[in-house]
Amino acid sequence: MQQRTPLKFNNKPLAGDQLVIIASFALVIVLFQQFWSFEHASKLKIRQGSKIVGTYDLDQTRELHIHGELGDSHIIINQGKVRFKQSSCNNQYCVHQGWLSLAGQVAICLPNQISLQLVGAKSTYDSLNY
Amino acid sequence: MRLLLIFTFVFLSGCNKPEPLYNTQSYIFGTLVDISIYGESEARAQAISDQIIRNFQDLHSRLHAWQPSELKAINQAFALGKTPVSIAPDIAAMINEATKLSMQSKGAFNPSIGGLIAAWGFHYDEFKPVKIDENKIKNLVTANPKMTDIVIEENKIYSNNPAVQLDFGGYAKGYALDIALKYLREQGVKHALVNIGGNIIALGKHGKQPWRVGIQHPRKPSAIATLDLDSGWAIGTSGDYQRYFKLHEKRYCHIINPATGYPVQGIQAVTVLIPPQMNAGTLSDVTSKPIFIAQPTTRAEAAKAMHVENFLVIESTDRILVSKALAKRMTWLDKDAATHATEIQ
Numbered sequence: 279m280q281q282r283t284p285l286k287f288n289n290k291p292l293a294g295d296q297l298v299i300i301a302s303f304a305l306v307i308v309l310f311q312q313f314w315s316f317e318h319a320s321k322l323k324i325r326q327g328s329k330i331v332g333t334y335d336l337d338q339t340r341e342l343h344i345h346g347e348l349g350d351s352h353i354i355i356n357q358g359k360v361r362f363k364q365s366s367c368n369n370q371y372c373v374h375q376g377w378l379s380l381a382g383q384v385a386i387c388l389p390n391q392i393s394l395q396l397v398g399a400k401s402t403y404d405s406l407n408y
Numbered sequence: 409m410r411l412l413l414i415f416t417f418v419f420l421s422g423c424n425k426p427e428p429l430y431n432t433q434s435y436i437f438g439t440l441v442d443i444s445i446y447g448e449s450e451a452r453a454q455a456i457s458d459q460i461i462r463n464f465q466d467l468h469s470r471l472h473a474w475q476p477s478e479l480k481a482i483n484q485a486f487a488l489g490k491t492p493v494s495i496a497p498d499i500a501a502m503i504n505e506a507t508k509l510s511m512q513s514k515g516a517f518n519p520s521i522g523g524l525i526a527a528w529g530f531h532y533d534e535f536k537p538v539k540i541d542e543n544k545i546k547n548l549v550t551a552n553p554k555m556t557d558i559v560i561e562e563n564k565i566y567s568n569n570p571a572v573q574l575d576f577g578g579y580a581k582g583y584a585l586d587i588a589l590k591y592l593r594e595q596g597v598k599h600a601l602v603n604i605g606g607n608i609i610a611l612g613k614h615g616k617q618p619w620r621v622g623i624q625h626p627r628k629p630s631a632i633a634t635l636d637l638d639s640g641w642a643i644g645t646s647g648d649y650q651r652y653f654k655l656h657e658k659r660y661c662h663i664i665n666p667a668t669g670y671p672v673q674g675i676q677a678v679t680v681l682i683p684p685q686m687n688a689g690t691l692s693d694v695t696s697k698p699i700f701i702a703q704p705t706t707r708a709e710a711a712k713a714m715h716v717e718n719f720l721v722i723e724s725t726d727r728i729l730v731s732k733a734l735a736k737r738m739t740w741l742d743k744d745a746a747t748h749a750t751e752i753q
Binding site (some may be wrong): 325327328332353367368369371375376377378380383385386388389393402403404405406407408 | 432433434435438442446534535536545601603606607613619620621622623629630634643645647649650679741
């Protein structure tokens with residue numbers, strides 16, 4: 279049992295104060311888990327075949343030409359988002375995917391064996407079922 | 409107070425420690441293979457992944473439907489009439505299992521319609537819209553190829569119907585997941601996640617958390633929902649968005665109804681979640697097909713016939729059906745989809 283003392287600075291926090299601190303801390307953790315999952319990606323990982331071509335900052339404007347199995351894939355990074363602009367494949371599924379901006383999003387050009395994967399501080403999921 | 413500070417530091421320092429997670433990607437079975445191994449040294453994880461990849465490449469080259477392979481040789485013998493040829497025991501076992509599943513689905517899952525799949529132009533790595541040959545399709549359907557036409561006797565195989573052309577496109581990826589899981593367990597790996605073209609099987613956990621997978625939205629470049637894939641569980645999706653072509657604004661997907669000979673229309677995706685069992689991977693690949701091919705009114709029945717309790721059917725962006733069992737396990741990411749989802753069964 280803590281003895282009630284007159285209000286003084288440099289005092290140990292009382293049970294109630296500790297409870298408030300712990301509760302706020304718990305709230306921060308809960309909110310962190312709740313909202314971080316929908317976060318915007320900060321980085322882009324590009325792979326060709328089994329090799330990682332590079333990891334790029336998403337907050338920039340940049341055009342990349344990655345050489346794949348069939349030819350070049352033209353990739354555009356534009357301030358927080360990325361897309362296949364053109365690719366040397368028949369069906370252009372990768373181009374039709376459009377812009378990606380959220381952590382965990384993936385675009386793949388299977389014929390050219392190039393994948394774009396968006397990475398955030400915390401991934402929403404480990405792998406994608408499609 | 410000091411304790412709280414220590415706790416804070418421990419919590420924050422956790423962010424900097426690299427995870428013992430090894431991840432590798434490669435292109436096999438005409439699709440992307442992604443292997444994650446948790447809790448092993450990098451060298452060991454790499455050696456094990458490399459072996460799994462070699463096993464997949466071997467299986468792919470043996471089962472290739474349109475390049476010289478063991479399967480192609482069998483198909484060529486089938487076309488000649490009752491000409492018995494030798495068959496490897498593992499491929500014989502695969503054919504027997506596929507026959508059993510085909511009968512269970514009342515022929516909706518039918519890997520003997522390779523002729524139809526070729527007629528629709530899907531027997532190319534890079535296929536193009538085909539000129540639809542109605543007569544050819546009609547003849548292929550009338551020829552009625554089915555798995556029960558196949559006879560396997562003492563390491564020899566033949567077909568009573570020359571129209572039977574095996575195509576394991578809806579089976580091999582799932583089967584490969586089972587092979588990978590078996591190998592991982594034999595090697596004493598405790599935690600891994602293997603993804604072959606979207607079909608995924610889990611072993612153990614990702615650290616303290618279960619492995620979490622996203623389910624792709626069939627019309628958006630993002631996940632529609634997530635779920636935890638516990639150890640031994642497998643998930644698979646049949647969709648109209650991975651292999652398809654468009655002709656006169658109409659979409660023709662690679663999933664063909666054996667009864668009509670035409671690509672299935674009016675459905676975007678079927679996802680199934682399979683509990684741990686000997687062939688969970690195979691079932692995650694196979695059992696989505698009968699549900700995809702079924703009429704809108706008979707989908708639940710098709711799922712039941714395949715003993716699938718956990719399934720998600722996306723007919724269109726505003727018509728989504730989810731089984732009660734799966735709804736409990738899923739977390740929607742796409743709010744619009746969540747509002748259009750109806751629970752069934």
